[in-house]
Amino acid sequence: MGWKYVLISLVVFSAFACQQKETESDETATKDYIRPIPGQDEPVDPEILDKGEVLISYNACYDCHKKDGRFKGPAYRDIAKRYPRKQVYIDLLAQKIIAGGTGSWGNPIMPPHPKLTQEEAIAMASYILSLK
Ligand code: HEC
Missing domain, CATH: 1.20.5 (Single alpha-helices involved in coiled-coils or other helix-helix interfaces)
Known part of the structure; x- marks a missing residue:
């Protein structure tokens, strides 16, 4: 045995x-x-987060992004893990959502969303960076 x-x-x-x-x-x-960037999250008005969540559902962002797991674009939770929720990164991502671009997550390109206002894009970026 x-x-x-x-x-x-x-x-x-x-x-x-x-x-x-x-x-x-x-x-x-x-x-x-x-490639997480070090930094502390800053508080954000919960109303802005709610607005961001709604705007994301109404602007076909889920055609390319999922909360978890890579799709045509990076997962929102991975984006949240990279950037601390600070105004400087919220502004940066808002700019990228409007202008589109490439180079941060690999080969594919995000198309521009020129109809979004700066304020709307900031709400969306704030919501994404809250998904930790
Ligand atoms: C046609 C597909 C597509 C659509 C639609 C799309 N994205 Fe993206 N998104 C991408 C790709 C691809 C990337 C990665 C770009 C890169 O590597 O720089 C990306 C990257 C991002 C990033 C991270 C940018 C960075 O520099 O780290 C954010 C934030 C984002 N998208 C938000 C959004 C939001 C909000 C919407 C809806 C308004 C949206 N995306 C719609 C494909 C898309």
Whole structure:
């Protein structure tokens, strides 16, 4: 009976060891993709967040973005993990939502949304950066 126990423990142990390794490389890959910027979140008026959430649903942003997981564009939660919720990053993202662009998350391009006002884009960016 003894050798069976040893064999089973070996199998269980090596399966566990493999899993450990996989988790590690996944984490490194995620970190390289997200590249978090250090900084503290600043408080935002909850009304602006609600407005941002509604605007995002009404402007076809979900055609390319999901809250979790990459789609045609980066996941909102990954964007929130990269940028601290500070005015400077909210403004930066609002600008990018209006003007469109590429280069931050890989190859694909986000088309411009010229009909959005600065205020609307700021509400959307504030909402996205609150999804931590
Ligand atoms: C046609 C697909 C598409 C649509 C529609 C779209 N996006 Fe994007 N979005 C992208 C892609 C692709 C990127 C990554 C661009 C890059 O790598 O710089 C992106 C990036 C972003 C980013 C991160 C920008 C950065 O520099 O980190 C934000 C924020 C964002 N989108 C918000 C929005 C909002 C809000 C809407 C709706 C008004 C929207 N997107 C609609 C494809 C789209």
